[in-house]
Amino acid sequence: MTDFDLDAQLHALRPPERSKEYWVDFTARVTRGRHYRPPPRPAPAVSWLPQIAWGFCLAFGCFVLGYYLGHNGVSRQLDRVWRQDRQEIVRFQTQLSAYDEHGLRKQLAEQP
Amino acid sequence: MGDPDESLVVQCLNGDPAAFETLVRNHQRMIHSLTYRMTGSPADAEDLAQETFVRAYEQLAGYHGSAKFSTWLYRIAINLCFNWQQREGRRLEVHTQWAQNVAIDRPEAGAGRADLGGRVQAALLRLSAAQRAAVVLTVYDGLSHAEAARALGCSETTVSWRIFSARRKLKAWLQTPATSHD
Numbered sequence: 471m472t473d474f475d476l477d478a479q480l481h482a483l484r485p486p487e488r489s490k491e492y493w494v495d496f497t498a499r500v501t502r503g504r505h506y507r508p509p510p511r512p513a514p515a516v517s518w519l520p521q522i523a524w525g526f527c528l529a530f531g532c533f534v535l536g537y538y539l540g541h542n543g544v545s546r547q548l549d550r551v552w553r554q555d556r557q558e559i560v561r562f563q564t565q566l567s568a569y570d571e572h573g574l575r576k577q578l579a580e581q582p
Numbered sequence: 583m584g585d586p587d588e589s590l591v592v593q594c595l596n597g598d599p600a601a602f603e604t605l606v607r608n609h610q611r612m613i614h615s616l617t618y619r620m621t622g623s624p625a626d627a628e629d630l631a632q633e634t635f636v637r638a639y640e641q642l643a644g645y646h647g648s649a650k651f652s653t654w655l656y657r658i659a660i661n662l663c664f665n666w667q668q669r670e671g672r673r674l675e676v677h678t679q680w681a682q683n684v685a686i687d688r689p690e691a692g693a694g695r696a697d698l699g700g701r702v703q704a705a706l707l708r709l710s711a712a713q714r715a716a717v718v719l720t721v722y723d724g725l726s727h728a729e730a731a732r733a734l735g736c737s738e739t740t741v742s743w744r745i746f747s748a749r750r751k752l753k754a755w756l757q758t759p760a761t762s763h764d
Contacts, residue, residue: 471753479756480721483702485618485627496628497606500635501599 587651594642602642606635609652612723613659619718620663620711621670622703630666634659649732656723656733660715667711705755713748716741 587608593601613634618627637658645654706714712734719730720741727745731738 471757473749476749476753476756477721479698480702480717480752482698483619483706484699485615486624488614493607493610496610496632497603500606500632500639501603 585647585650588647591642591645591647591651594639602639605638605651609655610635612652613655615722616656616659616718617663619703619706619722620660620714621666622707626666626670630659630662633662637662650729653725653729653733656719656725657735660719660733663715664711701756705752708755709748709751713744713751716744717748717752720745 587605590601590605590608594605610631613631614627617630617634618624621627621630634655638655641658645651706717709717715734716730719725719733720727725733727738727741731741734741
C-alpha cells in the first residue's frame, strides 16, 4: 500500500455530521460550563523569610551554647593540663639537680 | 501576519465574554474532529471538546502567544484525550474489538466508505495514544511536524518517528485482502 492509498483510506474516516443547532448550543454549553467554575485564583506567594529567620536563630543559639560549653570545658582542661605539666617540669628540674658528679642519680626530697 | 486569535484572547482577558464565544465558534469543529478521531466515540468526543474549551478559558492567562492559539488549544485537547485514554483503557479495548468485528462480519453492509471508516477508526484506536495523536494532527488537521511537536510537547524528531511507525502499522492493518468485496 502506498502512502497515497493510505491517506485516501484515512480520510474515509469522517466525524459524525451535526446540525447547525448543535453548534450554536455547543457554544452556549461551553459558556454555561465556564460560569459554573470559580474564577482561577492566583497561587499564594510562598515566603521563605520566616523559615530563614528560624533557621538563623537556631544556628545562632547552637553556636552560643556550643561556644559557652566548649570554651569553659576546654579552659578547665587546659588549666589542668598546664598545671600538671608545670608540676612535672619542676619535679624534673628538682630531680635533675640531684645528679652528682659521678652521674648517679639521687632523688632529693622535692622542694615545695 | 500575526495570529488573528490573539486579539480575541486579549479582549477576553480584558473581560469581553463575546470574544471567548467567538474563539469557541472558530475552533469548535476542529476540536470536535480531533477528539472524535482520538476516542472513536461521538459522546466522549463532545464531552472532551467541551472540557477543552472550559480548560482553555481557565488557563487563558497562561497563553503567551509563543505559538498559535490553535496549537495551544490542540495541546489542551490532546492532553485531555490522553487522560481519557488512561481512564477508559478497558472500555476502549471493547469498542475497538466491536469496531473490528463490525468491519469483518458485515463487509457488504452499507456504503463501502462507511465500512472503511469503521475499519480506519478501529485501526487508529489500535495505535498508542501518542502515535494516534501524531497521525490525527498531521493527516487530518494538516499540521506540520514542527507544529504537531509543539502541540504534543515533544521534539519534531519524535513526531516524525511516531508518524513513520504509525503509518507502517496502519498500512499492515488496512491492507485489503485479495478476496475483499467491492
